[in-house]
Amino acid sequence: MGRVVLEVKNLSKYFGGIKAIDGIDLKLYEGEIIAIVGDNGAGKSTLIKTVSGVYKKTGGQIFINDKEVDINSTLDSRRNGIETVYQSEGTLDSFDASSNLFLGREKLLNNFLGKSLRIMDTRYMRQETEKLLDRVGVKVKNINAEVRDLSGGQRQSVVVGRAVYWGGKILIFDEPTNNLGAEQQRRVIELIKKIRDEYGVSIIVISHNISHVFELVDRIVVLRNGVKIGERLKKDTTPTEIVSMITGAITN
Amino acid sequence: MKGFDFRIFWKNYGIVIVFVIFYVILSFTSKVFFTLNNQLNILRQASVLGLISLGVFTTLKAGNVDLSVGAALGFIGVVCAKVSLRYGTTRAILAAFGVALIIGLLNGFFSTRGKNLSIMVTLSMKFILYSGTLVITRALPITGLPKNLIFLGNKSIGLLPMPAVVLAIVVIIFWIYFGYTAPGRRVSAVGVSNETSSFFGISVKRVQMYTFIISSFCAALAGIVMLGRVTSGQPNAGLGAELDAVGAVLIGGTSLQGGIGTVRGVIFGVLILGLINNGLNLLGVDPLWRDAAKGAVILFAILMDQWERKK
Numbered sequence: 001m002g003r004v005v006l007e008v009k010n011l012s013k014y015f016g017g018i019k020a021i022d023g024i025d026l027k028l029y030e031g032e033i034i035a036i037v038g039d040n041g042a043g044k045s046t047l048i049k050t051v052s053g054v055y056k057k058t059g060g061q062i063f064i065n066d067k068e069v070d071i072n073s074t075l076d077s078r079r080n081g082i083e084t085v086y087q088s089e090g091t092l093d094s095f096d097a098s099s100n101l102f103l104g105r106e107k108l109l110n111n112f113l114g115k116s117l118r119i120m121d122t123r124y125m126r127q128e129t130e131k132l133l134d135r136v137g138v139k140v141k142n143i144n145a146e147v148r149d150l151s152g153g154q155r156q157s158v159v160v161g162r163a164v165y166w167g168g169k170i171l172i173f174d175e176p177t178n179n180l181g182a183e184q185q186r187r188v189i190e191l192i193k194k195i196r197d198e199y200g201v202s203i204i205v206i207s208h209n210i211s212h213v214f215e216l217v218d219r220i221v222v223l224r225n226g227v228k229i230g231e232r233l234k235k236d237t238t239p240t241e242i243v244s245m246i247t248g249a250i251t252n
Numbered sequence: 253m254k255g256f257d258f259r260i261f262w263k264n265y266g267i268v269i270v271f272v273i274f275y276v277i278l279s280f281t282s283k284v285f286f287t288l289n290n291q292l293n294i295l296r297q298a299s300v301l302g303l304i305s306l307g308v309f310t311t312l313k314a315g316n317v318d319l320s321v322g323a324a325l326g327f328i329g330v331v332c333a334k335v336s337l338r339y340g341t342t343r344a345i346l347a348a349f350g351v352a353l354i355i356g357l358l359n360g361f362f363s364t365r366g367k368n369l370s371i372m373v374t375l376s377m378k379f380i381l382y383s384g385t386l387v388i389t390r391a392l393p394i395t396g397l398p399k400n401l402i403f404l405g406n407k408s409i410g411l412l413p414m415p416a417v418v419l420a421i422v423v424i425i426f427w428i429y430f431g432y433t434a435p436g437r438r439v440s441a442v443g444v445s446n447e448t449s450s451f452f453g454i455s456v457k458r459v460q461m462y463t464f465i466i467s468s469f470c471a472a473l474a475g476i477v478m479l480g481r482v483t484s485g486q487p488n489a490g491l492g493a494e495l496d497a498v499g500a501v502l503i504g505g506t507s508l509q510g511g512i513g514t515v516r517g518v519i520f521g522v523l524i525l526g527l528i529n530n531g532l533n534l535l536g537v538d539p540l541w542r543d544a545a546k547g548a549v550i551l552f553a554i555l556m557d558q559w560e561r562k563k
Binding site for chain 2: 074075090091092093094095099103104105106108117118119120122
């Protein structure tokens, strides 16, 4: 195992009297893909939303590269290299891929025109986009096409590519294969693996699709009722065991 | 997506085709239409509308609408006229843009207090400004304006009327702004989705604020050009012009939902409205019917727009 990039100690989030997550401990190693699984209401979403700054934690500590960090907003988490990939607010559909990749961080011409009139270096941005898409293994016929005209998988590549392009070291995927056709699901799984291999990032995936989880990850963390039930290396476990842990047939 | 797709063709060129059809029909049906004088007249008339349409377009791009442009044109015009009589042209123009800045800031400030407020806010502003115009002028024209103030409205460069030259310059600026600059791109981004834009660190309110200021500046320029065209400050200048502007922008394919639309579309929308005004006049159609014709064209544009968007 490599070094620990993210460590969560005794993390809790309460909503009033409800303990959405309670005393969670979690480690994520460099270049590792882990899954957080559990039934509805087990606390998966609350856990990642607390780590990514959507919610403020009630108690506990979060360490990035062994340094404790204070995460109070999504901006804080992004500053610390955590990028969360949601399906919904991913892209502007009437913009092309490169406008989406550089949204809010447009590259300006490195001369008088760029500095005074803020003219963009569209050629540079397009080249970077092509390189990035190429690296994550996506072929787009027309790089200038609006994102709405791309397939679901290609669009996902733009979203994921953007996260690593801007220096994300820890990527969190919330149900990445939800609402996709079988073929697109396969592509997304391959894309996530490819991103890990190409960029050496560490990845947390939230999913309730056990077969996808087994295809994708190295380690599985099981939550139930806001508490961590246990974790298993993929090579040491079976889908049956994980399902039993999720439903409560096995406790440890 | 194989072969010829009429929908995509129409999306790109529909507005040009409509313009050409109108143009050809008028050329054949009216003797006066094709005369140089009349052509220049259309350009002159389209210029003021073009300027405020670009302003309305900018606010629409960011997901709002500025309905105060007509009244702002009038108000800024008479303020400029009044100041020029006393303090000269330079200060009059500074005053015009100063007032525009204040109007834009107020529109922007109140419109960004919540979602979808701009219609109500700018409508209120329209009433306030129109009232202000009447108070300043006592409902009488302001005459005797300095020569160097009115040259933007009534002089020509060669054959080209000054108002058309002003519009052309502004069009080029807008074309660069929306096509090639980061701030221009962010205006569209905000219009497409507030949420996604702010997720990526764009300050949505600030961007929207800028669009209202740009819109007011366009109205100020239109107001100054208007002074020259009628060589006086008229209390009714720009009255109702905001609706023509919204119409032109809609004909040009800009979406009321924000984010979508092109500068080219706006200009053709303005020219088509100009042709309708001019053509119906030449053809001797009762002027009382003119607005009905405009309404029909706008409706047609909206229907075609919906059809284009359907997948």
